[in-house]
Amino acid sequence: MSWNSSLYEYHKKYGGQLLAGEDDDGLLVFTWKDRPLAVDLLRANGRYGPYCHVQARIPVTLGKPYRLTIGPKKTLSGGVNSVLRAVPGLPNGGLLPADFGFPEVTKKRLIRSDNYDFTKLVLGSLDFRNALLACPEDRVEVRPGPGEEGLHLITVTTDASLDSTGGSWYVGSVADTAGQEVKDRASQEVLDEFFPRMDRFLDLIRAAYNAVTQWRMPV
Numbered sequence: 001m002s003w004n005s006s007l008y009e010y011h012k013k014y015g016g017q018l019l020a021g022e023d024d025d026g027l028l029v030f031t032w033k034d035r036p037l038a039v040d041l042l043r044a045n046g047r048y049g050p051y052c053h054v055q056a057r058i059p060v061t062l063g064k065p066y067r068l069t070i071g072p073k074k075t076l077s078g079g080v081n082s083v084l085r086a087v088p089g090l091p092n093g094g095l096l097p098a099d100f101g102f103p104e105v106t107k108k109r110l111i112r113s114d115n116y117d118f119t120k121l122v123l124g125s126l127d128f129r130n131a132l133l134a135c136p137e138d139r140v141e142v143r144p145g146p147g148e149e150g151l152h153l154i155t156v157t158t159d160a161s162l163d164s165t166g167g168s169w170y171v172g173s174v175a176d177t178a179g180q181e182v183k184d185r186a187s188q189e190v191l192d193e194f195f196p197r198m199d200r201f202l203d204l205i206r207a208a209y210n211a212v213t214q215w216r217m218p219v
Contacts, residue, residue, distance in 0.1 A: 003041060003052075003162065006171045006194045009187070013195075024052070032206065035059055039202065042157060051161040054169065056205045060152050063217040065144040067094070068119060071110040072159035073136035105132045121215040131207035134200045140208050154212070156205040170194045 003024040011018040011028055020026035027040040036059070041052040094112040102123045105111075109132075113119040123129060132140070137159050145151035162169060170193035 003171050006169075006190050007039075009190050010195060010198055030202075032058070033209070035209075037202070037205065039198070041162065044161075046161075053161055054158045054201065056156045056201060058154050058205055058209055059145070060142075060154055060209055060212060061150045062152050062212060063150060065114075066118060066142060066152065066212070066217065067112075067114045067144065068122065068140070068142040068212075069110075069112045070105075070132065070140040072139050073108045102129060105129050108136075115217075117218045118215075121218075122211045125207065125211035125214060128207040128211035131200075131204040135204045138201065138204060140204065142208070142212060152212075154205060154208050156201060156208065158201075169197050 004020045004026040007026040007028050008018060008020065014030075016028045016030040018026065018028050024041060027038060030037045037056065038058070039054065039056040042055040043050060043052050045051075094114050096106060096111045096113065096116065096119065100106055100116070101120070105123065111119075135156075139157045139159055141153075141155045141157070143153055143155070145153050158169075162171065170189050
């Protein structure tokens, strides 16, 4: 199995348009609420060579420019939050205040925004908070796009890279020469592990979309 093979199996069950070649370059595009929802690999170069993260993206139209970043859950985030909030004059880059609320998702994540009032409404979505809790390893970003029509992009990205074991994803590689029993076992592991992880991943970006569109943005 590979990213492309796992994505192909997911495509066979859930549809969408699949673009994939011989390498792990698969892109799966769904139509959701008349918008394209795309999931593929984000490639980057590191000290020990190239690596990949899984990313999902969907466009959204908002009333005015809005930025939101919700980092993955980390043990040190609570301490970093406390330092940034406690030191007078220390730039915090729009970090949410300590009394913002919703501690189940704000305590262990670095969350920044340029509009606290609207973010209060966004995080008020129970579905969004539950989706964040189900995907503690993932990052959510909302960023303004080009033009004056209010175009924004919502992106969900895995914090851990997709390595040979898939991190929290199963995309184990199986040689073409492997026996049928090995291939069948790998296919079952894709169903048992890759499918639920992808379901949660896509549920998160859908919940983020609903959260930023359920209320009119305060003027």
